[in-house]
Amino acid sequence: MPERKSRKDALRNREAVLAAADALFVSCESPEDVTMADIAAAAGVGKGTLFRAFGDRAGLLRALYETRLEPIREAVEAGPPPLGPATPPYQRVPALLDAVLCFKLDNRRLALALEESGSSSPYQAEHYERWHRLLQSVLEQIPGLTDSAFTAHALLAATRADLVEHLAGQEHVPRERMRAQLADFVTGVLPSAP
Amino acid sequence: MPERKSRKDALRNREAVLAAADALFVSCESPEDVTMADIAAAAGVGKGTLFRAFGDRAGLLRALYETRLEPIREAVEAGPPPLGPATPPYQRVPALLDAVLCFKLDNRRLALALEESGSSSPYQAEHYERWHRLLQSVLEQIPGLTDSAFTAHALLAATRADLVEHLAGQEHVPRERMRAQLADFVTGVLPSAP
DNA sequence: TAGAATGCGGACCGTGGGTCCGCTTTCACG
DNA sequence: CGTGAAAGCGGACCCACGGTCCGCATTCTA
Numbered sequence: 001m002p003e004r005k006s007r008k009d010a011l012r013n014r015e016a017v018l019a020a021a022d023a024l025f026v027s028c029e030s031p032e033d034v035t036m037a038d039i040a041a042a043a044g045v046g047k048g049t050l051f052r053a054f055g056d057r058a059g060l061l062r063a064l065y066e067t068r069l070e071p072i073r074e075a076v077e078a079g080p081p082p083l084g085p086a087t088p089p090y091q092r093v094p095a096l097l098d099a100v101l102c103f104k105l106d107n108r109r110l111a112l113a114l115e116e117s118g119s120s121s122p123y124q125a126e127h128y129e130r131w132h133r134l135l136q137s138v139l140e141q142i143p144g145l146t147d148s149a150f151t152a153h154a155l156l157a158a159t160r161a162d163l164v165e166h167l168a169g170q171e172h173v174p175r176e177r178m179r180a181q182l183a184d185f186v187t188g189v190l191p192s193a194p
Numbered sequence: 195m196p197e198r199k200s201r202k203d204a205l206r207n208r209e210a211v212l213a214a215a216d217a218l219f220v221s222c223e224s225p226e227d228v229t230m231a232d233i234a235a236a237a238g239v240g241k242g243t244l245f246r247a248f249g250d251r252a253g254l255l256r257a258l259y260e261t262r263l264e265p266i267r268e269a270v271e272a273g274p275p276p277l278g279p280a281t282p283p284y285q286r287v288p289a290l291l292d293a294v295l296c297f298k299l300d301n302r303r304l305a306l307a308l309e310e311s312g313s314s315s316p317y318q319a320e321h322y323e324r325w326h327r328l329l330q331s332v333l334e335q336i337p338g339l340t341d342s343a344f345t346a347h348a349l350l351a352a353t354r355a356d357l358v359e360h361l362a363g364q365e366h367v368p369r370e371r372m373r374a375q376l377a378d379f380v381t382g383v384l385p386s387a388p
Numbered sequence: 389t390a391g392a393a394t395g396c397g398g399a400c401c402g403t404g405g406g407t408c409c410g411c412t413t414t415c416a417c418g
Numbered sequence: 419c420g421t422g423a424a425a426g427c428g429g430a431c432c433c434a435c436g437g438t439c440c441g442c443a444t445t446c447t448a
Binding site: 241245251 | 436437439440444446
């Protein structure tokens with residue numbers, strides 16, 4: 001069907017914008033003081049271009065996020081254990097959450113920007129849906145869990161970007177300690193094999 | 195010290211604003227389409243009055259929130275079991291989280307408005323601090339828990355306003371079911387007494 | 389009941405997301 | 419190549435909203 005290919009300048013500009021936005025988010029105090037105009041200027045394009053390419057702020061954030069997320073997505077969908085589908089559920093659940101946590105640690109500002117993207121809640125984002133479905137389906141294979149849907153939500157909530165930011169930023173919890181805490185929590189939630 | 199008493203019209207207006215804001219938040223689709231001007235108009239005062247009384251949007255939200263929260267706070271600090279301090283930890287933890295959940299169910303829009311209050315994360319709010327400290331201290335009395343601070347964060351994260359809103363609003367999970375899910379989750383997290 | 393102190397209110401401002409439209413660049417086709 | 423039209427560009431512009439300001443009204447004090 002359609003998918004008529006874009007002009008090459010459009011493509012080049014799209015990349016420039018993504019790169020500029022990424023850089024700005026990495027080197028900012030708080031995501032909300034990176035404005036659309038800033039990004040356009042840093043990318044050397046006009047605001048119109050930026051909005052034409054991504055629709056609105058949320059669209060740009062989403063596009064960036066998906067890009068960053070792709071390697072992990074692949075590792076989860078078709079990679080080797082402990083992330084890939086061949087992993088037994090008991091090991092895979094902590095591995096998945098650890099991956100999410102690490103991702104948010106590595107992309108703090110971006111994740112933050114996306115979750116507080118003004119309007120709608122993070123729960124309507126399509127990538128959240130994906131994580132939740134996956135986690136739920138894995139949890140379902142673990143006997144003794146009563147409600148895999150809610151459990152998946154609750155576990156993912158423990159990796160929310162602003163919580164991560166709070167722990168890492170304000171309370172200076174080091175990365176490895178946080179990973180250990182989350183891992184402990186997760187294994188505590190899973191029914192202990194008797 | 196100071197605390198010079200306010201004029202009575204100031205006090206009256208303050209109440210009018212709180213009432214108007216409350217009403218508007220209850221009957222709105224999304225908290226972000228209740229503007230400050232709306233609130234001022236509904237309260238029959240000028241915008242200046244509103245900002246004089248509460249400083250800024252976040253201040254107003256906070257004031258409203260604290261007001262609503264007060265009964266629960268009292269019940270927790272000095273009330274009878276299962277919320278009050280006399281309750282044994284194993285029962286009190288689920289009771290506290292249930293109270294939080296019910297509060298957010300009863301004040302969905304308001305809690306939402308506060309958490310997404312633009313700028314700073316909910317984790318810097320003083321009322322979050324309070325809940326966290328309390329929950330942590332109760333968790334500490336339960337043997338076998340390795341990290342009460344993180345566990346408290348993670349449990350509270352399961353009651354985040356936008357998650358509650360998502361479950362109640364989009365997925366139409368009924369109140370009692372949600373309470374049961376949370377209760378199950380919480381007891382799952384607490385180490386089972388052997 | 390006069391004067392000061394406190395508060396009122398709405399016109400006004402700055403900012404930032406998003407739009408618009410005349411001009412430029414690209415590309416398919418001859 | 420040359421050429422015309424589609425695709426894209428960019429920055430001036432718009433508007434909504436949070437927040438400020440200051441001349442006027444109300445309340446308090448003596």
